Amino acid sequence: MTTETTKKFNIDTVEHAAKTPDTELPWAELGLKQNEFDEIVKVLGRRPTGAELAMYSVMWSEHCSYKSSKNHLRQFGEKVTEEMKKDMLVGIGENAGVTNLGDGWAVTFKIESHNSPSFVEPYQGAATGIGGIVRDIISMGARPVAVMDPLRFGAIDHPDTARVMHGAVAGIGGYGNCLGLPNIGGEMVFDSVYQGNPLVNALAVGVMRHEDIRLANASGKGNKVVLFGARTGGDGIGGASVLASESFDDTKPSKRPAVQVGDPFAEKVLIECCLELFKGSLVEGIQDLGAAGISCATSELASNGDGGMEVELTSVLLRDPTLTPGEILMSESQERMMAVVTPENIAAFEAVMDKWAVEYSWLGEVTDTGRLIITWEGEVIVDVDPRTVAHDGPVYDRPFARPEWQDSVQANSFTGSVEDAGRPSAPTELAAAVTELVASPNMCSKAWITKQYDRYVGGNTAMAFPDDAGVVRVDEETGLGVALATDANGRYTYLEPYQGAQLALAEAYRNVATSGAIPMAVSDCLNFGSPEDPDVMWQLAEAIRGLSDACMELGIPVTGGNVSLYNQTGTTPIHPSPVVAVLGKLDDVARRTPSGWREDGQAIYLLGTTAAELDGSEWSNLRGHLGGLPPKVDLAAERALGEILINASRDGMVDAAHDLSEGGLAAALVESSLRYGVGARIALEELMERDGVDLFTALFSETQARAIVSVPRSEEVRFKDMCTARGFAHLRIGVVDAAGGKLEINGVDELSLDALREAHEATLPKYFG
């Protein structure tokens, strides 16, 4: 029996479903596999209703359920010492992890992907990526204070790259600027492997007092469930299940309708409105609506609480009155939140909504039945155990195996390869090589992007791009603040996934320490191809194993993150790209260390030793080579280097510090000189002698655990003593030269800063206007 309503569709009730077991349901179109559909039938003891099918299909999608990665992700929770848990107030599993900063302050941060939507519709895809991650931060009870955006695009000269780049950057700026959140850094990489599948990741960080931490759970029988913010529309339906959990191919129609549309003004008002709710302690539990919309919010709130929930779906305020119950449950319309409010607080809650002119509707209440029941005009269309929707989705032990091609790739070292022919050695050649490097797509100035972002709003940005880490003040009285950096190297990870993931962590850790902050926590966004490909699954498994081992060794826990799979064009996967964000703490942001030197006559030191490690390097990339083994990982050295940089910052021993990573010493020297337009005189003979490398290798090798620092004369003895005491290699390689306006390196033709700056800054405008 079907019930006729005023709507143009039939309501498939639970009662009806029980009586019509053989009705054909579109589970395959919704992205479910046969075994998954069978499992739903088993869990329910009957066929699902249309609404239930909609919920399960989005919640059991790869994007929401982590079904392919869950078995591996466990390591992040298992490889954790008591020491690492010390400052973790909320761990993995909530909207975002929370770390203790001291003085009653806590910080929450998380990084997420919005890759597929950003390819289909770059502006909205990137914009709503910012919106979604910011709502995750608000739902923890925090005030968002900054965002970052690691971006990976196709080849810089491919005609479609401009479309994606313009759209994504304008979207991030258009949304983030309008929210009043400073954008303090990110990444930009061009590589043809991302041509049909750019990576648009977004990070947000928020701060709160300990007592303000909020969790997503619905507890207390009789408490009311409210949906507030934007109205629910037809945008983003199936975004998580169809878009983010499947590969693109040309046989299917455009997926544009699956991309959400953002309204940053609504989000800004929602932020202020939520903070006012928190301040008045007006909500018991709160959950943002992101992937899987109301399906996710109701099932997660209910399953994390102590009872059940009953919701009337016709109470949802709609933008489009023709939406079916299934569509309402799956819609990913942005700028919505769901909260649980006690009956006593209803009036106060409504007053806050009215003040900010935010729409809301009361949907139902918390029950003690343990069931999530959703009705449509009183008729039950969903009756499920919420855990089966939110947490007990399928888990796959996907087959994985080391790819057959891995050995031959690793055997193909850059040194001595065809591409390595004519390696620069003469002074003119080396000068040209340095200039070519710093003008190259991945190493050039990112100012074209960053000047489209507001880095000032809030008045607490102590450091932003192009410095190694973004630094934001948290407490205006004490100067307490946080530093953040994100890093990934798809080329390294392609060559050796276990090490590649560790190298991403090592670099982010190093960047944070370079700024003077003590690294405390990790969030990761694991961007990979299809898990159904055993080669890709091996890359993912190895990367997670590598990352979790390295976190243990560095003593910083993963507090949250996101897995993005099916990143491929046709059957060609992207380079495995684990983007790692590290958060650090500065007791006083006034002590932060910028990446450029300013004071004439200061000594420039190189910390760490240099080996011949050019495989996977930016130089080899410029020559079109990818093979061999990435630089060695030495986490003990990273830790020692980090401690030196942190102490040097705290005790005022260095005025500038810059980590060595992509592009090696050559890139670091140019960047530190261009930062404030102050040059240097450099001699590397002693380094070449000590480490047994030639000048080219000294400049372009990407050996890890290295940094350059500028040391005031008065601090030189103390600084050297500290490095010696810690047994860490340190070598004076030059001196800051404020008058010359050039970077002089013995054995390299003179490089004028004006010419370097022009080369460095011209690249993006040349391609993107």
Next chain:
Amino acid sequence: MTSIPLIGEAVAVAAEPRLAGAKIGVVTFPGTLDDRDAARAVRLAGATAVPLWHADSELGDVDAVIIPGGFSYGDYLRAGAISRFAPLMSKIIDAANSEAKLPVLGICNGFQILTESHLLPGSMIKNDHLKFICRDQTLRVENANTAWTVDYTDGQEIIVPLKNQDGQYIADEKTLDALEAEGRVVFRYVGFNPNGSRRDIAGISNAAGNVVGLMPHPEHAVETGFGPESLDGAPRDTDGLGFFTSVLTKIVGGDK
């Protein structure tokens, strides 16, 4: 509840007793972004910042008003076009035009609201390059006699952040000529015109000099370590503080 404010929370804190009596209102509209920064600038200048809400019908006893930057109502219509009709705006317009000549400063979106309110002439359209732009901008103070510039000198160059999408100042030639003739061009862009503004105009005043609007953000240049850098790296991070001390000079009366 916590007694320590959340980061950036708008709260009124009394500062130096002699100046703390001076109350400067900071208006918040839905979508205002730089209200906390403006309040901080007021506090750092030594006065008391008073949060004002757009929907309030009374201005209270504030001595001056700042309309801060942001995207009020998302700038979805014309920037400032909706905010101009807020209940508080009519009070501000009356007070600015009254005998007492209430000092009013509009920054960025605040400047746009002031032109929409007809407290200031002209209008802002999209930047000529059609992109949002954030940069450390050099300005020349062309008139150091307004309520918000008396602590500067004529011709002084300052660096303050600029960040906007719709920052191109336009007006008809007659209006521009009149502004120039009457000394009402208060700030001009130096070295680089970041948005195509007519005659490099960055900020203007009304005839009485109590109402000033500009696109760049002096409230982001009031604190060491958090403001702009000059090209040579020399710290220039507090060049904007003069706006807020100027109005105090006006209010408290000469001797600060």
